[in-house]
Amino acid sequence: MVQEYQAAKQPGQEPVESERTKNIKIFTPKVDIYETQEAMVLIADVPGVDENSVEVILDKNVLKINGTVEKTGEEKRRILYAEYDIGDYQRTFTLSEEVDREKIEATVKNGVLRLVLHKAEPVKAKKIAIKAG
Numbered sequence: 001m002v003q004e005y006q007a008a009k010q011p012g013q014e015p016v017e018s019e020r021t022k023n024i025k026i027f028t029p030k031v032d033i034y035e036t037q038e039a040m041v042l043i044a045d046v047p048g049v050d051e052n053s054v055e056v057i058l059d060k061n062v063l064k065i066n067g068t069v070e071k072t073g074e075e076k077r078r079i080l081y082a083e084y085d086i087g088d089y090q091r092t093f094t095l096s097e098e099v100d101r102e103k104i105e106a107t108v109k110n111g112v113l114r115l116v117l118h119k120a121e122p123v124k125a126k127k128i129a130i131k132a133g
Contacts, residue, residue, distance in 0.1 A: 025087030029065070029113075040099070040117045046089045047111040054089075054113060056106045063093045063104075065113065
């Protein structure tokens with residue numbers, strides 16, 4: 001199971017914002033998640049991101065997606081119409097114990113990040129041998 005991560009905050013406490021080192025917008029990428037017999041597949045739209053500018057980090061049971069987009073040489077042009085803005089991407093999910101942490105696969109192509117979260121083998125019942133005193 002994959003759930004969007006929500007940082008816990010203490011009652012009466014404001015969320016902590018980390019210091020940003022560059023002045024750029026941060027977007028939450030749109031994500032589709034579907035399940036097959038063997039895995040859960042997460043597909044995220046991250047236009048402008050390639051394999052060198054995206055990182056997927058698994059820390060305990062939290063999966064973090066960070067994508068960086070560098071501006072191209074379009075600063076000299078005057079944009080008349082744009083359907084999306086340039087910015088970085090961040091999204092965080094909490095993974096359940098169903099996911100095999102050693103078998104996560106990530107690929108990116110044409111601004112689409114695809115994560116395959118293979119399911120862990122179910123824990124099987126095991127008979128415990130009893131020894132005399």
